[in-house]
Amino acid sequence: MRKIIVLILLTILAITAHSQSRLQVENSYLSINLHGDISLHNLDRKSGGRALVPYGNNTLLINAGNDFTGGTQIANQAFFKDYGMVLGEQMSTTVFGEVNRLIITPYRHGSGTWVVSSRDIPSAAFLDFSYGVNKGLLTIKHQGNIGIGVADPQNKLEVNGTIRSKEVKIEATGWADFVFAKDYQLPSLEEVEAHIKEHKHLPDVPSETQVKEEGINIGEMQAKLLQKIEELTLYVIEQDKTIKEQSKLINKLQERIGD
Structure with a gap:
């Protein structure tokens, strides 16, 4: 009898649960x-x-x-809200403190983890790649500028460190062959000497202060150095002509003395 009553109650509960929304x-x-x-x-x-x-x-x-x-969170390892996503570690701000949009820690190596994060400031957006305490190893700015060790790159590529390469090709906008044009006014050595005494550097070449403050444009600097080499070549040619003329005069004088 008890078994029948239990079965009836279970049936009622099942029917009630099934019909209940x-x-x-x-x-x-x-x-x-x-x-x-x-x-x-x-x-x-x-x-x-x-x-x-x-x-x-x-x-x-x-x-x-x-x-x-408030978003959707799975345990402490994944959090989704609006257009942002945090995987691996929930953070309220990025490694640089700006508004967080994306943080991914895909792999832990030793005591450090890789972190891919995006950040916004009023004027720009960035995608950062970091590892452990090395914040901002690589940064991509929304205009396409890339910084290596630079949090806010202002140029297409900025590197805070040493670059090693087997070959670098620079497309220069101009070259120094104008020095060999017939109408080029080659400065006299006296003018060059006066400029050096006054400014402590060659004409058309940036000073040490300028280089420290602004850096140099490699293509432009190579053209300026070539200009100086070409000017120096013209000076040497002129001196060679002068030496040859002087040698002729000396020979004539020696012939007269000999006679």
Whole structure:
């Protein structure tokens, strides 16, 4: 008899649970509608919405429509909110302190982890690659500027360190062959000497102060150095002509003396 009563009660409970669209425990409840949408609500925590929704193309939506406005978090290792995503470590700000949009720590090596993060400031957006305490190893700015060890690159490529390469090709906008043009006014050596005494550097060549403050344009500097080499070549040619003329005069004088 007891077995029959238990079976009847279980049957009633099963029928009731099957027909029930909402299950509530104190201030929390779970509901499911005819579309299969599962909603979770907690009145004390002031949260609730469509937690799971079967969608088209055999897709399962989690936190459909962003009903849970705080985002979706899986344990402590994954967090999704708005257009941002944090994987591996939840952080409120990036390594540089700006607004966080994306942080990914895909791999831990020893005591450090790789971190890929994006950050925004009012005037620019950046994508940073860091490792452990080495913040901002590589930075890509939204205009396409790339910085290696530079947090806010102002040029297409900025490197804070040594560059080693087997070959570097620079497309110069101009060259120094104008020195050999017939109308080129070659400065006299007296003019060059006066400039050196006054300015302590060659004409058309940046000073030490300029180089320290502004750096140098390699292509432009190579052209200036070539200009000086070509000018020096012209000076040597002129001196060679002078020496040859002087040699002729000396020979003539020696012939007269000999006679």
